[in-house]
Amino acid sequence: MQAALAAAIEAGDDDVGRAALANIDFVLRRSARKRFEQGLIDAALAANEFAAFGDVEKTRHVQRVAALALAKAPVEATDPAKVSAAYAQLPRVTASRAPIATLLAVAAIAAVGTGSYLYLDSTPGKAERAYARPLPPPAAGAYKDGGVPLRDNAIEKLLIEDFTRLVVETSQDRDSSFDNPQRKARTKRLAESPAFAAHGPALQQAWREMLDALDHWVHEPVSGDKFESVNRELRTKIRSVSDQLVAQGIGYYLEGDVLQTGGGVYPVIYAHEVEEVVFVTAGDKPRRVLSLRRLDRLNITKSLLGMQSPELGDPVLMLDQIDEHVATKIIPVLAADAPFPFADKEYAATPEGHTLAAIAGAAVRAELMTALGPDAAAAAKVASLLAERNAQLDAWRDELHRQGMRMARTNELFLPDGLLAQLEGKVPTSQRERVIAIEDEIARLEGPKIASRCHQLVAATIRRHEAQHGLDDERAQMLQYPPVLEELLGPAEVSPGVPRRSVERARHELSAYTSQLANDPVTPQFSLWNVVQFAFSKASWGTPESYAGILLVEGVARHLGITADGPVIHDRMIDRARLAQLVQPLAAVAPARLQEGARATWLDLFGEPIVPIVDRR
Numbered sequence: 366m367q368a369a370l371a372a373a374i375e376a377g378d379d380d381v382g383r384a385a386l387a388n389i390d391f392v393l394r395r396s397a398r399k400r401f402e403q404g405l406i407d408a409a410l411a412a413n414e415f416a417a418f419g420d421v422e423k424t425r426h427v428q429r430v431a432a433l434a435l436a437k438a439p440v441e442a443t444d445p446a447k448v449s450a451a452y453a454q455l456p457r458v459t460a461s462r463a464p465i466a467t468l469l470a471v472a473a474i475a476a477v478g479t480g481s482y483l484y485l486d487s488t489p490g491k492a493e494r495a496y497a498r499p500l501p502p503p504a505a506g507a508y509k510d511g512g513v514p515l516r517d518n519a520i521e522k523l524l525i526e527d528f529t530r531l532v533v534e535t536s537q538d539r540d541s542s543f544d545n546p547q548r549k550a551r552t553k554r555l556a557e558s559p560a561f562a563a564h565g566p567a568l569q570q571a572w573r574e575m576l577d578a579l580d581h582w583v584h585e586p587v588s589g590d591k592f593e594s595v596n597r598e599l600r601t602k603i604r605s606v607s608d609q610l611v612a613q614g615i616g617y618y619l620e621g622d623v624l625q626t627g628g629g630v631y632p633v634i635y636a637h638e639v640e641e642v643v644f645v646t647a648g649d650k651p652r653r654v655l656s657l658r659r660l661d662r663l664n665i666t667k668s669l670l671g672m673q674s675p676e677l678g679d680p681v682l683m684l685d686q687i688d689e690h691v692a693t694k695i696i697p698v699l700a701a702d703a704p705f706p707f708a709d710k711e712y713a714a715t716p717e718g719h720t721l722a723a724i725a726g727a728a729v730r731a732e733l734m735t736a737l738g739p740d741a742a743a744a745a746k747v748a749s750l751l752a753e754r755n756a757q758l759d760a761w762r763d764e765l766h767r768q769g770m771r772m773a774r775t776n777e778l779f780l781p782d783g784l785l786a787q788l789e790g791k792v793p794t795s796q797r798e799r800v801i802a803i804e805d806e807i808a809r810l811e812g813p814k815i816a817s818r819c820h821q822l823v824a825a826t827i828r829r830h831e832a833q834h835g836l837d838d839e840r841a842q843m844l845q846y847p848p849v850l851e852e853l854l855g856p857a858e859v860s861p862g863v864p865r866r867s868v869e870r871a872r873h874e875l876s877a878y879t880s881q882l883a884n885d886p887v888t889p890q891f892s893l894w895n896v897v898q899f900a901f902s903k904a905s906w907g908t909p910e911s912y913a914g915i916l917l918v919e920g921v922a923r924h925l926g927i928t929a930d931g932p933v934i935h936d937r938m939i940d941r942a943r944l945a946q947l948v949q950p951l952a953a954v955a956p957a958r959l960q961e962g963a964r965a966t967w968l969d970l971f972g973e974p975i976v977p978i979v980d981r982r
Contacts, residue, residue: 370382374429377421408428408431408434408664412426426445437784508611511643512642523555524660527554531555532661536632536633539583558572567609575599575602575606578598599621604621618638633663635659635661643980645979645981647833647977648976651981656682674834682828684824698729703726705725707721708901717941729891733819778812827881829880832978833877833976833978834876836976844971849919850916850970875916878910878914890959901944915934916966919933919947920962921951
């Protein structure tokens with residue numbers, strides 16, 4: 366594929382790269398073409414270059430970004446000069462036309478009829494590097510009763526491929542003010558797709574209306590008086606498609622967003638698979654929460670573990686982000702004496718921060734180990750192995766950087782396929798072999814299963830957090846504005862009837878985090894430290910999460926008789942020493958008392974009893 370990109374870059378024409386792929390090994394051809402097309406889409410988004418059509422230099426810039434991404438060579442994708450210089454450092458490649466993969470495939474087929482059973486009999490093979498949590502079979506009633514909704518291969522393929530391309534083409538046309546015939550043709554083709562028509566006129570109509578709204582959005586000027594209404598109309602139509610999918614029991618979900626970057630405004634529609642529908646009980650009423658995994662190939666990521674808003678409808682969990690959070694933040698805490706990962710590295714390096722991170726790590730680790738039960742010992746070993754591997758990777762990054770090379774960060778339990786092979790000859794063989802052995806040992810210890818169990822613990826507490834957001838959104842009368850929050854943020858309204866967005870967000874997050882702690886019977890220490898870390902991180906000061914962390918800790922500490930030298934916020938600054946005085950003793954508080962303190966704090970803040978939110982059995 367690098368050779369195809371090289372050919373395309375030389376010509377400044379994507380079609381030259383496509384033609385080059387037509388000459389490669391037959392077995393590899395289809396997957397290579399798919400990777401080529403996806404690479405260009407991702408590169409256009411990373412480079413913020415949506416108007417390359419017909420411009421040779423812009424086309425080359427996108428192609429170079431794709432080549433650098435394939436080579437795992439990070440660079441500032443929006444800077445053409447830096448991209449060109451980085452691409453010039455890549456080794457030159459040429460395509461091999463020897464049908465190696467085809468020959469290997471033929472050899473493998475031939476082996477099936479001869480001696481393959483001997484190989485399986487005599488070799489234990491590698492431990493599995495993936496774990497699929499047992500789930501019930503897909504059912505039409507999943508949105509009503511919980512479980513896995515129905516799948517539709519035709520809809521899924523359409524959302525992954527053609528629909529992703531349409532979203533990218535829409536951004537390109539928005540940027541260039543040019544109606545690309547290819548986009549128009551794709552819109553028409555998608556509107557007539559039998560994939561949606563097969564499920565009845567209501568879903569097909571909602572799908573068509575959304576495509577019409579997307580087409581209308583392309584040329585609506587931001588400065589025009591109709592832009593906001595057109596924007597709302599598009600979001601409404603996107604929501605309608607998701608609602609119709611729910612009505613049909615089909616497990617896909619669309620989410621609309623608007624990306625403002627580089628002086629431009631672009632529509633983004635994310636496509637998700639609904640992996641599971643889970644209900645919690647809020648008070649005496651069931652509340653549905655959707656567990657989502659990204660399907661589309663847009664090169665835009667989100668860091669949120671969950672979301673809720675009136676536009677979205679159901680609260681949702683973002684499973685891909687939770688997986689990453691587990692691999693990078695949760696499992697590492699399970700190693701003996703591991704600190705809790707505060708976001709503010711500078712603070713964590715101070716004596717006070719170092720001590721507090723160790724205390725928080727011990728508290729979170731204890732409750733996670735209890736929850737993991739028989740898997741706890743293996744989990745500790747996996748965490749220690751990850752720490753050793755990550756330390757080695759950091760050392761490699763430093764050394765490669767000194768040599769003018771860069772190695773991407775990894776956010777998953779196992780390293781990306783091919784990464785260690787690419788490092789052959791660039792790092793000491795003994796070190797590379799040790800990392801290979803570590804990966805094998807993590808697999809033998811059933812690391813993916815342990816990660817899945819940790820995922821479920823994190824998902825459960827985030828689910829209750831998002832369910833509280835859902836309750837707050839549906840209230841006939843907004844939650845009381847806590848006086849302690851008003852002292853910090855001022856009036857709730859900019860002018861009569863016009864709410865201040867910062868106040869609304871802070872009130873909602875204070876509600877959700879307090880409710881999360883009050884309703885978390887298994888991992889309350891994780892719930893506590895997960896929010897309080899925002900208050901210790903300078904980069905997060907002034908965010909709704911930082912206010913939630915401070916007021917929650919102050920409230921719980923007050924009810925448990927814990928005091929500090931004065932208020933945490935004074936002279937318009939957060940006093941981390943005073944915050945530490947309050948939160949450090951909380952690390953030793955039993956779960957039931959933490960929950961009791963959070964419930965009492967809720968009553969103080971909002972003037973009404975909290976609604977219990979529990980997992981539905």
